[in-house]
Amino acid sequence: KKGAVFGQIGGWERAFWFDVEGINDPDRLSFRNGEPWQAGVRRECEAVRDGVGIMDHCGFTKYSVTGPGASAYLDRTFCTRLPEVGSVRLSYMLTPKGRIWSEATIARLDSDRFLLCGPTLADLRDYDWLHDLLPDNESVQLTHGHRYDATLLLMGPKSRKLLSRLTNVDLSSEAMPWMSVSDIVVAGESCMAMRVSYVGELGWELHLESTSLSQVYAEVCRVGDAYGLTDFGSWSLNAMRVEKAYHGWGADFGTEYTMYDAGLEKFIDFTKSDFVGREAVLQQRADPADWEFVKLMIDIDDAEPLPGDPIMSERECIGYITSASAGYRINQCVALGYIKAGRHLSNLEVEILGQPRPALQRDSAFYDPESRLCRG
Numbered sequence: 001k002k003g004a005v006f007g008q009i010g011g012w013e014r015a016f017w018f019d020v021e022g023i024n025d026p027d028r029l030s031f032r033n034g035e036p037w038q039a040g041v042r043r044e045c046e047a048v049r050d051g052v053g054i055m056d057h058c059g060f061t062k063y064s065v066t067g068p069g070a071s072a073y074l075d076r077t078f079c080t081r082l083p084e085v086g087s088v089r090l091s092y093m094l095t096p097k098g099r100i101w102s103e104a105t106i107a108r109l110d111s112d113r114f115l116l117c118g119p120t121l122a123d124l125r126d127y128d129w130l131h132d133l134l135p136d137n138e139s140v141q142l143t144h145g146h147r148y149d150a151t152l153l154l155m156g157p158k159s160r161k162l163l164s165r166l167t168n169v170d171l172s173s174e175a176m177p178w179m180s181v182s183d184i185v186v187a188g189e190s191c192m193a194m195r196v197s198y199v200g201e202l203g204w205e206l207h208l209e210s211t212s213l214s215q216v217y218a219e220v221c222r223v224g225d226a227y228g229l230t231d232f233g234s235w236s237l238n239a240m241r242v243e244k245a246y247h248g249w250g251a252d253f254g255t256e257y258t259m260y261d262a263g264l265e266k267f268i269d270f271t272k273s274d275f276v277g278r279e280a281v282l283q284q285r286a287d288p289a290d291w292e293f294v295k296l297m298i299d300i301d302d303a304e305p306l307p308g309d310p311i312m313s314e315r316e317c318i319g320y321i322t323s324a325s326a327g328y329r330i331n332q333c334v335a336l337g338y339i340k341a342g343r344h345l346s347n348l349e350v351e352i353l354g355q356p357r358p359a360l361q362r363d364s365a366f367y368d369p370e371s372r373l374c375r376g
Helices: 036-050 070-077 120-132 159-164 210-227 234-243 278-286
Strands: 004-009 012-018 053-056 061-066 088-094 100-110 113-118 141-144 150-155 181-186 189-194 203-208 291-298 310-313 316-325 334-340 348-352 355-362
Touching (some): 012 036, 012 053, 012 234, 036 234, 053 210, 053 234, 061 070, 100 120, 100 189, 120 141, 150 210, 189 210, 234 316, 291 316, 291 348
Antiparallel strands (some): 004 012, 053 150, 061 113, 061 141, 150 203, 181 189, 189 203, 291 334, 291 355, 348 355
């Protein structure tokens, strides 16, 4: 009854956008801008930017890792340094050849108790990978899934004020800083709250039992009316993460890329004596990367690039687009992609629907490049 237009991701039915005005026309399809869904996505992105939005992020892949050997196991499985107790860190798994296998947000709940959250489409694939790396001594218990099997995203500058109405916990940055995790009670239901944001705004991921989801959602919506709470869907989520130049698994990185190709080398902890792919990564650090991950602002307002669209320079194809967004919060078409390493050029173009369009390379995120909003 809220106008959700559904699709599926990994078999999970998820709202892509919300047709609150009843303007959707499934028979009207075009690669040009002006589609009804784009007006809906713009409304959702602007609502998250200016107020607060909520999303049911169903199907979020989750694994529980516990036991006396859990820390050592994850330390070897991921190239990234593990978080401290009560903290969260984005972490990466590599193949023995130093290619990017996958990513996960690791929440350290205790010294030997972890929650891993990963890409929906990588669920069984990553579970098999994690299972194959388990030690033989049964010191680690890997569980597919978690008690908190549902997730609500509450994002936007008014998210703290809204959430404070539903919990007695101090939500200030001093009490619950950026990239922290805490057990809290929201609307009378137990939740695990993570101070993380895939959209670049102040916000929380609320992990809770699916049996509590409808009640908590209803209470958040009831209280949220005073703050202009808006439902947003997967298409808005993706558009906003591109504005933040956040990588997306399966789109912007995978086993064809190294951490250096993808510009993710800051996530490698070389102080660790051992992790899967370490020797290969040491060699990659000494050798030039094959590709360079780029952030592009594109001069176009009647269409968006598609994954695979060529990046050109002097009529030569030097790369390709991996993700793009109309840039609803900044009114600027933006894209992520790869170019051949060493080709820093000022005369870049992206070929969109057969037409070359000027593109300007950026060194930082398009939206809030210093990430002050999400840390507020």
